[in-house]
Amino acid sequence: MAEPTSSPLPGEKTVGALVLFSGGQDSATCLAWALNRYDHVETVGFAYGQRHAVELEARQRLRSLYGEKPGWADRLGPDHLLSIPTFSEIGETAMTADLPITAGETGLPTTFVPGRNLAFLTFAGALAAKQGLTVLVGGMCETDNAGYPDCRAATIDAMQTTLRLGLAAPIAVETPLMHLTKGQTWALAKQVGGEALVDLIVEHSHTCYRGDRSQRHDWGYGCGECPACEERARGWAAYCQDAGQEVSA
Numbered sequence: 001m002a003e004p005t006s007s008p009l010p011g012e013k014t015v016g017a018l019v020l021f022s023g024g025q026d027s028a029t030c031l032a033w034a035l036n037r038y039d040h041v042e043t044v045g046f047a048y049g050q051r052h053a054v055e056l057e058a059r060q061r062l063r064s065l066y067g068e069k070p071g072w073a074d075r076l077g078p079d080h081l082l083s084i085p086t087f088s089e090i091g092e093t094a095m096t097a098d099l100p101i102t103a104g105e106t107g108l109p110t111t112f113v114p115g116r117n118l119a120f121l122t123f124a125g126a127l128a129a130k131q132g133l134t135v136l137v138g139g140m141c142e143t144d145n146a147g148y149p150d151c152r153a154a155t156i157d158a159m160q161t162t163l164r165l166g167l168a169a170p171i172a173v174e175t176p177l178m179h180l181t182k183g184q185t186w187a188l189a190k191q192v193g194g195e196a197l198v199d200l201i202v203e204h205s206h207t208c209y210r211g212d213r214s215q216r217h218d219w220g221y222g223c224g225e226c227p228a229c230e231e232r233a234r235g236w237a238a239y240c241q242d243a244g245q246e247v248s249a
């Protein structure tokens with residue numbers, strides 16, 4: 001696995017980062033990655049009209065558990081929760097309304113919320129500028145099965161350029177998961193915080209599109225049937241296989 005590279009600009013001193021933190025597996029891994037790497041780390045989450053509050057609850061659990069870890073407690077700064085009700089006003093997606101999760105007319109799944117990551121990065125950039133932070137960290141990943149176009153490296157690179165120009169600030173957008181498979185994302189968590197961090201992410205992060213926390217699998221809680229659960233389960237199986245561990249059925 002290639003070591004994700006930071007992009008410090010010449011003359012930069014202490015670097016503070018703002019992690020886009022949803023409470024899912026990916027952003028939980030990114031927050032741990034950032035806490036190992038930056039002196040000061042703040043988090044931002046978005047209430048964008050999503051159907052389930054469980055993600056937002058997972059954020060708080062994970063933050064308080066990370067805050068107990070030696071070395072991370074002093075680095076973990078405040079959390080910010082920004083409300084963007086606009087997406088549920090714009091249109092119906094399976095993330096913001098009670099619609100089936102299927103392939104949509106455009107070929108993208110109905111869970112795609114057009115413009116969501118573009119808006120998230122813009123608001124995160126504005127918040128970072130106010131807080132004096134120069135690094136944004138996000139769990140965008142172009143190898144995801146969903147194939148969201150706003151998670152691709154080309155989109156994120158263009159957003160970084162836009163933010164630098166539009167904010168007149170040396171913003172760097174870090175996406176440590178961009179080219180990883182879901183199995184490799186679990187391996188990165190182990191690399192960053194050992195088995196203890198992997199266990200913590202399994203138990204407390206939330207991925208399931210249906211917001212189901214009634215069923216516990218070896219990869220964590222979820223309905224086990226939605227595309228997000230299936231992808232998390234596949235990633236876990238690949239990770240366990242690579243680690244030479246047995247995967248329970």
Ligand code: ZN
Nearest residue numbers: 208223226229
């Ligand atoms: Zn599910």
